[in-house]
Amino acid sequence: MDIDTISRRKFLKLSGLTGVALTLGYYLPANAKEPKLITAFDAENRGIELNSWIYIDVLGKVTLYSHRAEMGQGVYQSIPQIIAEELHVDLDKVNIVFAPGDNVKYGNQITGGSSSIRGSYKNLLNLSATARVMLIKAASNKWNVSELECYAEDGHVIHKPSGKKLHYGELVLEASKLDIPKNVVLKKTSEYKLIRKPLQRQDTPLKTNGTAVFGIDKMIPGMLYAMVERNPRLRGKVKSFDATEALKIPGVKQVFIVRMGVFNTFREGVAVVADSVWAAMKGKKALKVDWDDTGFEHLNTEDIYRRMEEALQKDEGLSFVSKGDSNAIIKSAEKKIDVVYTTPYQSHSCMEPLNCIAHYQKDKIEIWGPIQAPEWVQDYISKELGIAREKVIVNMTFLGGGFGRKAFMDYPHEATMISKEINAPVQVIWSREDDATQGPYRPGISYRCQGVVANSEISAFKVSIAGQNNSHWRGGAKDIPNRSATEGFLKPYVDNIQNLSIVDIPFETPIPTMWWRSVYASTNGFAYESFMDELAAESAKDPITFRRTYLKDERSSELLDKLEEVSGWKNRTKGYGVAITECFGSTVGQIVKVSKNAENKIQIDQVWAVIDCGWYVNPDIIKAQVEGSIVMALGAATIHEITFKDGKTVQNNFNTYKMPRITDIPPIEVYIMENDADAGGVGEPGLPPFAPALTNAIFDLTGKRIRKLPFELAKV
Amino acid sequence: MAIINLKINSKDYSIDVDPQMPLLWAIRDFVGLKGTKYGCGIAQCGACTVHLNGQPVRSCSLPVAAVANKNITTIEGLSDDNSHPIQKAWIEEQVPQCGYCQSGQIMAAAALLSKNASPNDADIDAAMQGHICRCGTYPRIKRAIKKASENKP
Ligand code: FES
Ligand code: FES
Numbered sequence: 001m002d003i004d005t006i007s008r009r010k011f012l013k014l015s016g017l018t019g020v021a022l023t024l025g026y027y028l029p030a031n032a033k034e035p036k037l038i039t040a041f042d043a044e045n046r047g048i049e050l051n052s053w054i055y056i057d058v059l060g061k062v063t064l065y066s067h068r069a070e071m072g073q074g075v076y077q078s079i080p081q082i083i084a085e086e087l088h089v090d091l092d093k094v095n096i097v098f099a100p101g102d103n104v105k106y107g108n109q110i111t112g113g114s115s116s117i118r119g120s121y122k123n124l125l126n127l128s129a130t131a132r133v134m135l136i137k138a139a140s141n142k143w144n145v146s147e148l149e150c151y152a153e154d155g156h157v158i159h160k161p162s163g164k165k166l167h168y169g170e171l172v173l174e175a176s177k178l179d180i181p182k183n184v185v186l187k188k189t190s191e192y193k194l195i196r197k198p199l200q201r202q203d204t205p206l207k208t209n210g211t212a213v214f215g216i217d218k219m220i221p222g223m224l225y226a227m228v229e230r231n232p233r234l235r236g237k238v239k240s241f242d243a244t245e246a247l248k249i250p251g252v253k254q255v256f257i258v259r260m261g262v263f264n265t266f267r268e269g270v271a272v273v274a275d276s277v278w279a280a281m282k283g284k285k286a287l288k289v290d291w292d293d294t295g296f297e298h299l300n301t302e303d304i305y306r307r308m309e310e311a312l313q314k315d316e317g318l319s320f321v322s323k324g325d326s327n328a329i330i331k332s333a334e335k336k337i338d339v340v341y342t343t344p345y346q347s348h349s350c351m352e353p354l355n356c357i358a359h360y361q362k363d364k365i366e367i368w369g370p371i372q373a374p375e376w377v378q379d380y381i382s383k384e385l386g387i388a389r390e391k392v393i394v395n396m397t398f399l400g401g402g403f404g405r406k407a408f409m410d411y412p413h414e415a416t417m418i419s420k421e422i423n424a425p426v427q428v429i430w431s432r433e434d435d436a437t438q439g440p441y442r443p444g445i446s447y448r449c450q451g452v453v454a455n456s457e458i459s460a461f462k463v464s465i466a467g468q469n470n471s472h473w474r475g476g477a478k479d480i481p482n483r484s485a486t487e488g489f490l491k492p493y494v495d496n497i498q499n500l501s502i503v504d505i506p507f508e509t510p511i512p513t514m515w516w517r518s519v520y521a522s523t524n525g526f527a528y529e530s531f532m533d534e535l536a537a538e539s540a541k542d543p544i545t546f547r548r549t550y551l552k553d554e555r556s557s558e559l560l561d562k563l564e565e566v567s568g569w570k571n572r573t574k575g576y577g578v579a580i581t582e583c584f585g586s587t588v589g590q591i592v593k594v595s596k597n598a599e600n601k602i603q604i605d606q607v608w609a610v611i612d613c614g615w616y617v618n619p620d621i622i623k624a625q626v627e628g629s630i631v632m633a634l635g636a637a638t639i640h641e642i643t644f645k646d647g648k649t650v651q652n653n654f655n656t657y658k659m660p661r662i663t664d665i666p667p668i669e670v671y672i673m674e675n676d677a678d679a680g681g682v683g684e685p686g687l688p689p690f691a692p693a694l695t696n697a698i699f700d701l702t703g704k705r706i707r708k709l710p711f712e713l714a715k716v
Numbered sequence: 717m718a719i720i721n722l723k724i725n726s727k728d729y730s731i732d733v734d735p736q737m738p739l740l741w742a743i744r745d746f747v748g749l750k751g752t753k754y755g756c757g758i759a760q761c762g763a764c765t766v767h768l769n770g771q772p773v774r775s776c777s778l779p780v781a782a783v784a785n786k787n788i789t790t791i792e793g794l795s796d797d798n799s800h801p802i803q804k805a806w807i808e809e810q811v812p813q814c815g816y817c818q819s820g821q822i823m824a825a826a827a828l829l830s831k832n833a834s835p836n837d838a839d840i841d842a843a844m845q846g847h848i849c850r851c852g853t854y855p856r857i858k859r860a861i862k863k864a865s866e867n868k869p
Contacts, residue, residue: 200810207815208803210751210791214816217750225745250717250734277754278734278741351755351763351816351850400753400816401850432756620810624856628813631852654760654848662844662854 022172024131024180025053025065026123035123037130041176054083054127056135060155060169062087062094064124077201078617082121085194086128086187088152089168091202121615121679129184131175138175139166189615189676198620203398215370215397216355216429223357223425226418227280228258228269229287230434233647234299234511237268237292245286246272251279254422255287260414261384262440262512263473267410271418277429284431296510296647304509304644305342305446308466312340312448315464317505318481324499326450329460333452336460337534342708343467343523344641345444346516347657352400353435358415359425364391365416370399372407380409381416403632404515408440436657437649441642442516443468447527449534456539457549462501463527468513469506478506488521488581488688489528496550511644517632518684521583525688526637526695526709529579533696534705543578543696544569551580559589559612559673566671567591567608575605577697579689585680586613588626590689592697601714602698604634604666609686611670614677622682623670629686630668635660637691641710720784722747725793735781740764742780743790751791751819755848762847765820766790772827772843791819794826802826805864813851821847825861834865 023040040053055063064083080094087094132152139157140147143164150159158165189196206212231237243255251274258271272283311317330336356369365387371377374394382389399406415428430438445467452460469482481504486494494500516522536546544560551560563578564570569591580589593606609626616622640657643650651657670686695706698716706716722729724747731746743752743766755763757776764776767789794800798807802825812818821844828835828843835843840861849857 200807201812203815204807204810204812205798207812207818208806208822209794209798210749210819212815213750214753216754217744276733276741276745278737278745282734349850351753351761351814351848353754399814401814403850429754432758624810624813624853627855628852631854632850653758654756655758659761659848659850660852660854661848662857663841665852665854668855 021058022056022131022134022176023053024127024134026127037127037180039176039178039180042180054131056131056168056172058169058172060089060093060167062089064094064096077199077203077621079124080202081194081199081617082124083128085192086125087132089155091194091199093155121617125186126184129186130180133181133184134175134178135168135171137178137181138171142166142171142174195617196619199618201621212398214352214400215357215368216352216400218357218368218397218427220357220359220368220425220427223427224253224273224275224422225277225280226271226273226415226426226428227277227284227431228271228414228428228434229284229289230269230438231267231291231293232437232649233291233293233296234439234649235262235265235267236294236296236647238270239290239292241270241290242288243270245288246283249274249279249282249286251275252283255283256421258414258417258421260410260417261380262410264475267438271421271428273418273422273426280429281431293647299510299644299647301345301643301645304444308342308446308507309340311466311505311507312446312464315448315503315505317464317503318479319501320481320485320504321494321500321502323497323501324460326460326462326499326501329452329499330450330462333460336450336452337531337538338448338450339531339534339705339707341447341449341527341530343445343526344636344709345511345643346442346636346640347436347439347642347651348401348403348405348442348516349436349654349657349659350399350401350403350405353432354406354411354430355428356412356415357425357427358412358419360416360419360423363387364393365419366393366395367412367416368395368397369412369415370402370406371396371412372399372402372404373409376407377409377412381413384413385416385420403517404519405440408514432654433652436652439649440473440512440514442522443470443511443513445520445523447524449527449531451531451535453535453538456541456546458497458499458535460499461497461535462503463531464503464505465524466505466507467523468509468511469504470513470515470519472508473512473514482520484520484524486524487519488524488583490551490556490580490582490587492551492553492556496552517629518583518687521581521684521688522633522636525579525581526691529581529689529692530695530705530707533577533579533692533699537699547578547580555612555673555675555677556580556587559587559610562610562671562673563589563591563608566610566669567593575697575701577693577695577700579692579696581685581688583681583685583688585678586611586682586685587680588612588685588689590630590693592690592693594694594697594701596701602701602716603713604694607666607668607690607693609668609670609689610673611682611686612673612675612677613680613682613685614675615679616672616682619672622672625682626670626686627668629684630690631660631665633687633690634664634694637694637709637711638713639664639710718781720780722780722783722788723785724749724788725790733780736779738776739766739778739780739783739788740775743775743788749790749792753816753819755817755820760848761817762820762824763817765823765847767823767827770827770830772824789823791823794822800826801864801867802829802860805860805867809856809860809863811853811856811860813853817847817849817851818853821849821853821857825857825864828861829864835861
């Protein structure tokens with residue numbers, strides 16, 4: 001099965017819009033910040049375009065026109081759960097149709113920053129509840145009774161005194177002409193029947209029988225396949241190539257240089273177009289290419305980190321947080337801690353390698369693929385190819401992992417350029433080697449942490465950060481500090497530590513970098529929460545008690561209570577470590593327990609995680625996301641890293657960029673805090689606390705501080 | 717190029733291809749069954765796992781000529797209706813996230829279960845450690861295999 005994506009116009013036509021359905025949607029009035037609800041009936045009369053809407057047809061089927069890609073985080077499930085709850089229908093009556101990329105009409109469409117549910121749940125609840133109230137009103141009008149005597153259940157409106165009953169489908173016509181009621185009352189959390197229940201995801205069966213269509217599985221009539229030989233030196237160019245042997249391979253049709261955008265720069269490769277993936281792969285192997293590497297020959301990991309270290313010691317940067325006078329306190333202190341934490345470059349390595357189909361047709365470009373940011377693709381391609389943005393149609397498929405990598409425009413751009421050259425639809429598939437060696441990567445970052453403890457409390461806390469700023473690739477200003485310098489660090493810490501200084505030291509390399517699951521929190525969290533633990537040890541206080549001095553607010557304290565409770569913290573033995581981080585509106589605390597095994601090597605016995613993500617939909621999806629985040633964090637902390645030698649990425653496949661396996665995974669318990677605060681993200685916040693909780697546990701067991709990731713558990 | 721006869725999910729296919737082409741691409745691009753996935757191409761990730769005479773094999777690293785006329789089962793042939801005990805357990809335990817690795821995981825787990833009706837942790841580790849899941853569904857994979865072994869009549 002495909003994820004349906006249909007154009008807006010076609011949808012309106014299919015739905016009849018005002019004729020035989022109740023269509024309710026949001027539009028953004030000119031100059032307004034908040035979208036407004038409107039019926040399609042009204043919208044049509046006033047010539048307003050709807051942004052996103054639900055549509056109830058004469059059969060009572062509910063369709064949401066959604067604008068989020070599904071990449072594993074369970075949006076496919078959570079959105080229908082929200083709608084069904086307030087609309088009082090069965091979950092299987094709710095369908096989602098995904099909108100093709102178009103930010104003018106649908107607002108921000110990026111699936112990232114854990115924002116899928118966060119950004120939309122209040123509107124969705126309100127939309128659904130409003131539709132229900134209108135259906136009830138329509139029924140009471142029909143029966144000529146008071147709407148107070150009517151209620152909605154299982155897709156029907158029922159008149160309580162008489163037991164009369166009408167199906168939603170029989171009411172949509174009437175309801176569609178009503179005015180939109182104001183101040184619709186939403187259910188209380190305690191009244192939920194579907195929300196907060198661990199319902200099964202609707203896409204699971206498609207993923208257990210091989211029928212879910214990922215980008216790589218999509219086929220378009222007349223489609224050819226392409227693979228691209230890419231310069232192993234990041235962003236290098238092609239001097240010349242010899243395609244004689246490649247063109248002899250049966251099925252190989254054309255070989256040419258292709259140029260694709262990497263943010264504001266370009267990289268070049270040689271494309272081999274063929275009638276099958278295998279022929280393209282063989283053709284690629286048979287190519288002889290002479291590369292132009294100017295400028296990238298001498299890029300080495302050791303040099304990069306040495307430069308960071310020098311920059312950190314010089315300590316001249318852009319101030320991001322400056323409270324009190326940490327510099328003076330540190331300078332004059334008799335005893336201070338001054339240490340450097342180092343985190344590696346990492347590849348996203350989604351299980352589905354990058355791929356994209358493009359069909360260039362002179363006045364129109366159509367794209368299909370596993371794409372996290374359809375509207376960026378639309379913008380970029382429209383700009384690069386000089387074609388109106390509404391003529392760039394981006395269709396999303398299931399994504400075999402995204403983690404930030406598939407929010408990037410290079411691979412759709414490349415597919416488009418190849419399609420343009422051959423004048424036919426084409427699917428470009430990246431080999432695993434291409435995917436691993438070309439970036440963009442999570443930037444490697446070093447942190448210099450300086451602090452002073454007096455009277456068992458923090459008297460000064462200073463962190464200087466040297467690492468690439470992802471936003472510079474997108475043209476971000478270079479004279480302002482990285483906005484994400486405290487991502488991962490709890491806000492109450494920032495508020496309550498008196499003498500606090502966070503400095504961003506500008507640092508550049510030619511390596512393309514990009515968001516990686518939980519973005520800066522994934523590396524910041526390690527530095528901040530390890531350092532917090534060093535200060536706690538210095539204070540001789542219990543690490544949780546020490547943190548409580550600064551985390552006094554209700555939500556943080558309750559989370560710490562829960563962590564202590566589920567892990568048996570107060571009666572613990574040796575080998576326990578704690579860390580707590582916040583990003584994308586959610587806070588996650590983790591406790592890791594380690595011990596030494598029979599061979600005297602460190603082993604991870606157990607992980608406890610507590611997430612406070614505020615209002616939430618599906619506890620099972622949240623647990624799955626946190627489990628997955630911990631596994632990903634474990635890989636990044638103890639198994640893999642991307643390194644560079646002579647301008648090339650060293651690791652090129654899963655034999656050298658090794659992944660965590662089923663044998664590496666400790667038991668993981670996940671708990672969710674219950675409250676109704678604004679919904680936070682769930683796809684990313686579970687990742688950052690793992691590494692520091694692990695190294696803090698190792699410190700607790702062995703007295704050894706680990707300040708450089710990744711490290712091998714067996715070698716501690 | 718050569719004519720190769722393949723027997724996939726009890727159906728016969730005759731395809732004219734490079735005999736050295738890995739079975740993976742024959743299944744995906746010439747037979748048209750897209751459930752079997754490409755992950756690494758070098759027998760490291762397990763995404764391409766199918767059954768060859770009941771044994772789990774890496775189709776990315778097996779020339780199509782070497783498996784002519786042998787019994788091949790892909791994810792599409794495991795059951796018609798998601799009713800294999802492993803598929804049922806996978807749904808009950810809500811294993812998949814992005815889902816991309818899951819065809820391979822399920823084929824490996826199904827092969828394990830057919831040899832060993834009640835695998836212990838070590839058996840599961842041994843059978844599944846060649847399979848990468850970047851989404852980190854391993855804890856659920858373990859639970860689901862155990863559940864499937866309990867559910868089995
Ligand atoms: S694709 Fe065959 S093992 Fe990875
Ligand atoms: S479910 Fe995404 S890789 Fe396994």
